[in-house]
Amino acid sequence: MINALEVYTNVTLSLKKYEDPRTSKWFLMSSPRPTVTICLCYVFLVKFLGQKVMEKKKPFSLRKILMVYNFFQVIFSAWLFYEFCASGWLTGEYSFRCQPIDISPSPRTMRMVNVTWWYFFSKFTELVETIFFILRKKFNQVNALHVFHHSIMPVSAWVATKYYPNGHGTFPGLLNTFVHVIMYSYYFLSAFGPEVQKYLWWKKYLTRLQMIQFVIVMFHALQLLVVDCNFPRIFIWYMGLLALSFYTLFKKFYDREYKSKQNAKRK
Secondary structure, three states: OOOHHHHHHHHHHHHHHHOOOOOOOOOOOOOOHHHHHHHHHHHHHHHHHHHHHHOOOOOOOOHHHHHHHHHHHHHHHHHHHHHHHHHHHOOOOOOOOOOOOOOOOOHHHHHHHHHHHHHHHHHHHOOHHHHHHHHOOOHHHOOHHHHHHHHHHHHHHHHHHHHOOOOHHHHHHHHHHHHHHHHHHHHHHHOOOHHHHOOOOOHHHHHHHHHHHHHHHHHHHHHHHOOOOOOOHHHHHHHHHHHHHHHHHHHHHHHHHHHHHHHHHHO
């Protein structure tokens, strides 16, 4: 029988050589336990406790709160995207083909390290979105894909901040923050109500954009299997396979929500 604690200890020890000393003492970074605990509590809250509490209560409107929250997420995501760009990705200093991890304390490098931590932090602010679903009794939106994606992303961002807070592995953050600017802009406009929602015809294209994002991330990561680059292979596989799993789940969701309904209308 596999001992979970033993597996955890062995994995932690094997990854220790990759730890970045610059982020090891930052908030929530000393151990994965706080992040994992928050994510597990999140799953329990939104899938069990929250729905049970709201079962016999009237849904909250939260219209103004949603507008403020989504506007904040747009600004936060836009700032993160700008920082990823300005720290290397769109300044000509980063190579999309191979960007090794830089362990120097240079200002440019530390700027990327800092934005990577803030990207990790943003994954916790995104969890609030599901709390709003619960309070509004939009239980259908708290589906397996939504909960899995939101609960795994803080852990994934923790891994990035802990082991590769700059270099090749920050590309998913660049792409993800760009997608989130568009996504939260949609949510912000949607919060205005039916008079605006009727013009938001591009909802399904958000899912397409997310799928494209995962394909790009997957190929960007896995190219290092054939390109000589000073980047740990374990994280190459980690990023590539995670992107593949997300793509598969989002593709199933897209087919179920849009293609199957579209085919049903034609019949």
